[in-house]
Structures are given as structure tokens and as C-alpha cells.
Amino acid sequence: MAKAATARGLRVLGFAEHAPLAPELDGWHMPRSEFPAYVAEVEEARARHSELEILLGLEVDYLPGVQGLVEEFCAQPCIDYVIGSVHYIDGWNFDSEEGRWEWDVRDRAAAYRRYYQLVRELARGGGFEIVGHLDLPKKFGYRMPPEVWDEVEQTLQVIRQEGLALELNTAGLRVEVGEAYPETRILRRAAELGIPLTLGTDAHDPQHVASDLDWAIRQLADVGCREVVYFRKRSPVVVPLQRMLA
Numbered sequence: 286m287a288k289a290a291t292a293r294g295l296r297v298l299g300f301a302e303h304a305p306l307a308p309e310l311d312g313w314h315m316p317r318s319e320f321p322a323y324v325a326e327v328e329e330a331r332a333r334h335s336e337l338e339i340l341l342g343l344e345v346d347y348l349p350g351v352q353g354l355v356e357e358f359c360a361q362p363c364i365d366y367v368i369g370s371v372h373y374i375d376g377w378n379f380d381s382e383e384g385r386w387e388w389d390v391r392d393r394a395a396a397y398r399r400y401y402q403l404v405r406e407l408a409r410g411g412g413f414e415i416v417g418h419l420d421l422p423k424k425f426g427y428r429m430p431p432e433v434w435d436e437v438e439q440t441l442q443v444i445r446q447e448g449l450a451l452e453l454n455t456a457g458l459r460v461e462v463g464e465a466y467p468e469t470r471i472l473r474r475a476a477e478l479g480i481p482l483t484l485g486t487d488a489h490d491p492q493h494v495a496s497d498l499d500w501a502i503r504q505l506a507d508v509g510c511r512e513v514v515y516f517r518k519r520s521p522v523v524v525p526l527q528r529m530l531a
């Protein structure tokens with residue numbers, strides 16, 4: 286990952302493994318016992334790639350009632366930043382291949398409403414810096430019905446009140462929906478509200494490191510954003526967008 290980042294001209298690379306859950310669901314989160322190995326690998330990458338600033342992050346899942354372990358993990362001093370994300374609607378992993386069929390039988394507006402309600406709960410709970418892939422439910426092309434927009438607006442208001450940053454995540458360009466998270470209209474509204482924006486490619490493989498990042502930087506400029514934020518030891522570092530465009 287670090288080698289790919291350097292080859293593609295990045296100066297800063299953040300790792301954000303899925304934080305352990307208790308109890309584990311579906312087997313895709315990092316087991317608790319593997320955390321020291323994760324830290325050691327990131328430190329090894331740092332030692333080998335002094336040309337890069339390498340950040341140690343986590344992506345936490347929001348599941349009502351199972352936040353204890355997450356908080357314990359996220360409070361560790363080695364962590365630079367935490368992304369808070371919702372991948373489950375009341376036990377339904379709506380962004381997984383196994384769960385996608387449910388989109389065909391669910392009331393889509395109700396699913397979106399519940400999703401945004403969970404994102405607001407996550408945001409109000411705190412303990413993290415960045416809201417991840419905000420409109421993830423569109424992943425398989427089941428787009429948000431227009432009448433749900435008020436939920437998006439409310440959610441952005443909460444994100445602003447809580448002082449959280451929002452991620453522009455290019456992974457959506459690589460899946461069925463073919464569009465980054467969040468969609469332009471949401472990103473523009475976030476920029477208007479002065480919500481700090483950060484960049485992510487959600488690379489699960491070196492080939493996706495920096496994927497569509499040039500596009501993403503231009504997209505930020507197009508929606509009126511002037512700076513990008515990232516987090517080092519839980520504190521914001523602000524980079525003028527002009528510098529990234531150059």
C-alpha cells in the first residue's frame with residue numbers, strides 16, 4: 286500500500302482497518318487479537334517509507350448498544366484518526382453481496398430514513414473524527430428516493446454541530462452505482478455548511494490506493510471547498526485545496 290502511495294505521488298497515507306466488534310458479525314472486522322499486529326505493520330511501513338506521512342486509523346461500525354469495545358479501542362494513543370460508518374441497518378448488512386437482495390423487498394425510503402437516523406446517532410455518540418461514505422446505501426444502484434432529502438439535511442446539520450469531518454470516498458466509482466460517496470448534491474450542501482471535508486479511496490488493495498483522487502480533488506473544488514482536512518493524533522491538519530490542485 287505504501288509503495289503504491291509513493292509511486293502515485295501521495296504525501297500522506299492513512300490506514301483504517303475495521304475495528305473489532307463485540308460480538309463479531311459476519312467475520313470481516315479485525316479480530317481483537319490482531320490489533321497489535323496491525324499496529325506493528327503500520328509502524329513497519331512508516332519505518333520503510335520515510336517519504337510518506339503514514340497515519341494509523343480505524344473505521345468503526347455503528348451498532349446501537351455495542352459501542353463499549355469500540356470506545357476502548359479508539360482511545361488508544363497510537364490512533365491518529367477514526368472513521369465512523371454505518372454498514373448495518375438493524376442487523377442487515379445492506380452493503381454486502383449477501384445482503385443486497387433485501388433491497389428488492391424492502392421499503393426503500395424507510396430503509397434510507399432508518400439509515401440516516403443511525404448515522405445521526407453515530408455522530409451524536411462521538412469518539413471519532415470522520416463520517417465515512419455517507420450515502421453508502423446507494424452502492425448497488427438502489428438510489429435514495431427524493432423525498433428522503435430532509436433526512437440528509439438533518440444529518441448534515443448534526444455532523445456540523447458535532448464538529449465532524451465528512452469523507453469524499455471514491456470507492457463508489459468502482460461499484461455498481463458508479464458514483465463517489467456522497468453524491469455531488471450532498472457534498473455541495475456539506476461544503477456550504479462549512480463541514481470539513483477529507484479524502485478517501487477505501488482501498489482494500491494496493492491497486493486502489495489513490496484511485497480517482499485527481500477527480501476527487503477537482504470535485505471538491507467544484508462544490509466550493511477550499512481546504513482538505515486529515516487527522517494526526519486526533520487533531521486536524523488542514524491542507525489548502527489550491528496546493529493539492531497544483
Ligand code: FE
Nearest residue numbers: 344370417418
Ligand atoms: Fe466502510
